[in-house]
Amino acid sequence: MHDKSKLVIIGDGFAAAVTAIHLLRKGIAADSFTIIGPGPLGKGHAYGCESPSFRLNVREDLPIVFSDDPLHFARWAKTNIDDSEAKTSAGNFYRRADFGRYVSELVAAEVGFDQIQRIPSKVSRLNQVHDGLWRLDTTDGHCIHSERVIIATGNSPPTWPCxxxxxxxxxxxxxxxxxxxxxxxxxxxxxxxxxxxxxxxxxxxxxxxxxxxxxxxxxxxxxxxxxxxxxTQAQWTRQKQPNWPEKLSPAKLLRFMRQYLPSAPTTSSEWQCAWEELRPNLNTIWQQLTPHQRQILFKRLGWAWSLYRFxxxxxxxxxxxxxxxxxxxxxxxxxxxxxxxxxxxxxxxxxxxxxxxxxxxxxCTGVGRDVFLDRLVADSIALPDPLGHAVGVNTKLNVIKPNLQAWNNLWMLGPATMGSLGDVIAASAISKQAEELALQIASLD
Ligand SMILES: Cc1cc2nc3c(=O)[nH]c(=O)nc-3n(C[C@H](O)[C@H](O)[C@H](O)COP(=O)(O)OP(=O)(O)OC[C@H]3O[C@@H](n4cnc5c(N)ncnc54)[C@H](O)[C@@H]3O)c2cc1C
The missing domain is CATH 3.50.50.60 (FAD/NAD(P)-binding domain)
Structure with a gap:
């Protein structure tokens, strides 16, 4: 089957769903775009889980979909989730499956949602045909052409480490x-x-x-x-802004972070407040480092980052x-x-x-490699990111070509942008990307 679309979103998880919501809210016609992904929209690998014991690792005010209404999920949860075990002294930590239900219901309730074309499959290949038009091939033999493509393929499932x-x-x-x-x-x-x-x-x-x-x-x-x-998560709030030094090298950055963090236990509110005060600036700092500096920092800080960030x-x-x-x-x-x-x-x-x-x-070894993104690199569509984990993007989320130019009709958002942009893994960071991308795409027409 051959088909045509003005815009295609590849992926069906949280990132794809919030992008669809923000595109619709910015006036992009629902019948002008297609979402390709194998499962129900909005759940993905993180929130499509069945176990009632898999909980969000953040309290209820932190998974944000709308920057102008940050407590939207917290309010929804109060009336729509029956979970007597969610409450703790550090806030309410709901089941991931319930958060997945929230996102699915949210996108399904958007005006125009039923006019979005859905293809329940996976994209195996993306290529340029002519005049900037993209050709997408799916694993079940679909071929679709599109003027614009957004990649939202998320976290690839773990593969055996041995x-x-x-x-x-x-x-x-x-x-x-x-x-x-x-x-x-x-x-x-x-x-x-x-x-x-x-x-x-x-x-x-x-x-x-x-x-x-x-x-x-x-x-x-x-x-x-x-x-x-x-x-464990403690109750934390950001109280002050760190006074970051200028021109940070990886060593200087680590030294500053070490000095800023108190000697209190990492499970204490005091330590976690300071840690969270450091986080908002880290993406900008990351983006200013050279690819080599990012590799050094990832090697030195990567494991501690994964430990304390998550x-x-x-x-x-x-x-x-x-x-x-x-x-x-x-x-x-x-x-x-x-x-x-x-x-x-x-x-x-x-x-x-x-x-x-x-x-x-x-x-339980974590995210695996995304074969679709690896294929983009092998087909000379995209440059690998500085960590070699995914493909590179610029700050406007345009995918970078091997000649270092940016595609003006191919974007990527979500956790795979980490090597290029920093800590873009949590739901709230992805929503922010989706909002900005929707605004950008709406301004193109
Ligand atoms: C197990 C787990 C738990 C997490 N828990 C939390 C949490 O508690 N709080 C938090 O803030 N963040 C959490 N995260 C972080 C997570 O990155 C984000 O919250 C968010 O869910 C990522 O959404 P996504 O759509 O980018 O990725 P995913 O959830 O990975 O969804 C991507 C979807 O795209 C589909 N797809 C992949 N490749 C293709 C292709 N080639 N063609 C078509 N479709 C494709 C996949 O099948 C998948 O359904 C968790 C992540 C994981 C993996």
Missing amino acids: AIKAGPGEHAASRLIENPWTGQYLAAIGAEEHVVLLGGGLTALDAIYALATQGHRGPITIVGPRSVFPP RASPQTIKAYEQLRANHQVQFAVGRAKQVECSEGAIMVQLNNGQGIQADRIVN
């Missing part, structure tokens, strides 16, 4: 969980099983919280380079602490080198020579 040696069959498929983000795998886990989590970030904490909720009694081993989890909901940390008090949770410091799965047993081999026998392995 070799997997497993024969075909049911046993390996249900025991080795490569992508745990939906939470579907949890129901099959027996209460006495030894569960090994590869990776020690928020996805591992999600697994621990869900296992605790379903009464898990067996051991849980976390394999990772450090035996530490992100801290703090966990208090409910999640409470569940972890309960299991730890029961001596059910232990860390195995190292990296997985190989997983072997045969009918009777699973064995994880670490790079330090340690071997761990398990009943189930859950891959």
Whole structure:
């Protein structure tokens, strides 16, 4: 099938949905654009989960869709979410599935929503044909032409960080969980099983919280380079603005951050207020660094950033602490080198020579590579970003060509813009990008 559209959004998650909302609100005709993505609009990998134990890692006033109405979700939640466990001393932390329902209902209620063309598929390739026109090929054989394209493909699911040696069959498929983000795998886990989590970030904490909720009694081993989890969210507010020094190098930046942060525990309000005061300026600083400086900073600060930036909901940390008090949770410091799965047993081999026998392995190693973006680089449509994680964009979200010029009809928003623009991972940062992009596109006609 061949089709034509004025504008195509590739992706169907949070970023695609908020972009659609803001485009419609800026007067872009609903029948002039198409959204291509395999699932229901607005949920994506982050909020399309099933497990009631997967919670937002931020309190209710922080996932913002409309900058002029930041408490829209908090108000909606009060009347539309029945969740007696959401309330904590650090704010309300709702289920991610409920936030997904909010976004889906929000976009579906927009005037014109039903006139947007939807193609339930994935784009495998994007190419220029002529006169600036894009050709998009989908995995199920669709071909669509469009004058403008917005890439919103988000966080690619995790892929195994090590070799997997497993024969075909049911046993390996249900025991080795490569992508745990939906939470579907949890129901099959027996209460006495030894569960090994590869990776020690928020996805591992999600697994621990869900296992605790379903009464898990067996051991849980976390394999990772450090035996530490992100801290719990405390109640924090930004009280002052840091007085950043001029001309920051990575070393100077790290020194300033270290001096600015108090010696209080990272779980305290005092420390988290200071940390959050530092964050708003970091994207501008990041964008001023050279690609080489960004690589140095990412290497030196990357792990600490992931640890303290993505703090966990208090409910999640409470569940972890309960299991730890029961001596059910232990860390195995190292990296997985190989997983072997045969009918009777699973064995994880670490790079330090340690071997761990398990009943189930859950891959919690985080975002995988986006093959669609890699293809754009391979096809010389786009330049890789300074970290080599995705494709590069400028501050107006235009994708950068290999000759360093920017495409004027190809944009990207969402977490994949991190290497170019800094910390654009949270829902509120993505909404801001969507609002600005919609304004920009509306001004083109
Ligand atoms: C597990 C998880 C939990 C998170 N929790 C929080 C949280 O609590 N709070 C917070 O602020 N942020 C959270 N985030 C951060 C997250 O980046 C953003 O909040 C936001 O959901 C990202 O939306 P997105 O649409 O860019 O990406 P995604 O949610 O990844 O959605 C992208 C969608 O595009 C589709 N897609 C991918 N490739 C193609 C293609 N080639 N063609 C067509 N469609 C394609 C995918 O199938 C997917 O549905 C979380 C992220 C993850 C992964």
